[in-house]
Amino acid sequence: MPTTRRQFLAQSAGAAAGTWLIPALARAAVNSQPSFRFPTAPRDRIAVAAYPFREFIVGWKGWDGNSPGPVPPAQRMELKDFARHVAEKFNIHKIEAWSPVFPSTEPKYLDEFRTAVEKAHSAVVDIAVDGESSPYDTDPAEREKSLASSKRWIDVGEALGSPSIRTHIHQTKDSKPDVARASETLLQVADYAQTKNVVVHLENDDAVSEDPFFIVQVLDKVNSPWLRALPDFGNSVAAHSDDEDFAYRAIDAMFAHAYGICHVKDGEPNEQGKPTHVDMARTFAILKKHGYKGYCSMEYDAEGDPYKPTAELIEQTIKYLS
DSSP states (O other), rough: OOHHHHHHHHHHHHHHHHHHHHHHHHHHHHHHOOOOOOOOOOOOEEEESSSSGGBTTTTOOOOOOOOOOOOOOGBBBBBGHHHHHHHHHHOEEEEEEEEEGOOOHHHHHHEEEHHHHHHHHHHEEEEEEOOSSTTSSSHHHHHHHHHHHHHHHHHHHHHHOSSSEEOOOOOOHHHSOHHHHHHHHHHHHHHHHHHHTTTTEEESSSSSTTTTHHHHHHHHHOTTTTTTEOOTTTTHHHHHTTHHHHHHHHHHHHHHHOSEEEEEEOOBOOTTOOOOOOHHHHHHHHHHHHOOOOOEEEEOOOOSSSHHHHHHHHHHHHHHHH
């Protein structure tokens, strides 16, 4: 039968739409699973986190926004120069950036940052992102803010060539952690992360909103390879210093869901300010049991100069990964 003009236009529009969909579908197929090639040499698997060095970074204003600490301005560095500094001080060529010390996330600055990192023959392997909105808030507007923040930092991760970011699950005033609401929000985060080839990690940081077993429930419900766990060696030990069994079961559960980044520390103060101790041999044994192949970020978390403790953490990590 002859084709009418209306039928022809409809068929043409359908064909055009199909053509536009082909690249998107192809990209989705390519990125259905993260496929980053992590290094195997122990030293090459190590990163140094910016967080312990925050007082040495220009722009850090302290937790109260007005107390940058005792480091003289002359001893501070720009965030974009942190990779070069780490390479010179520790012979490590991977860094983990931290969102509160970014002076800007505008494209021009991110280009400068990436160029500086590449000149240092280094790479950003994760961005630890803090935030003030929760993916399980009862207020949909707050959940939307949490989603928007994660998307924004996924874009930053893509711009810097980072394989991953860590997003934060903030506490709320009117709700306990809620798996269903958190999962609904974080599924959208994971779907967006897939389009950018950036894995999003959740850390056992806040003892309430980021309880490790709550995180595991969320990860299991979302069930996306683009949303993973970031096991922190010390956070659960410090939060449950009176329950060693809980702490190491938590680390084990987190490593069962890990992919690209973990935080190495040998202890940190608990809520009472008393130091706690991480059994490094036991924790690295858990890491190996789960076949973890990602990066190990050195995140010294106590008072005092971070340089010597970071160097010691690097040597311990090389020993246990060897």
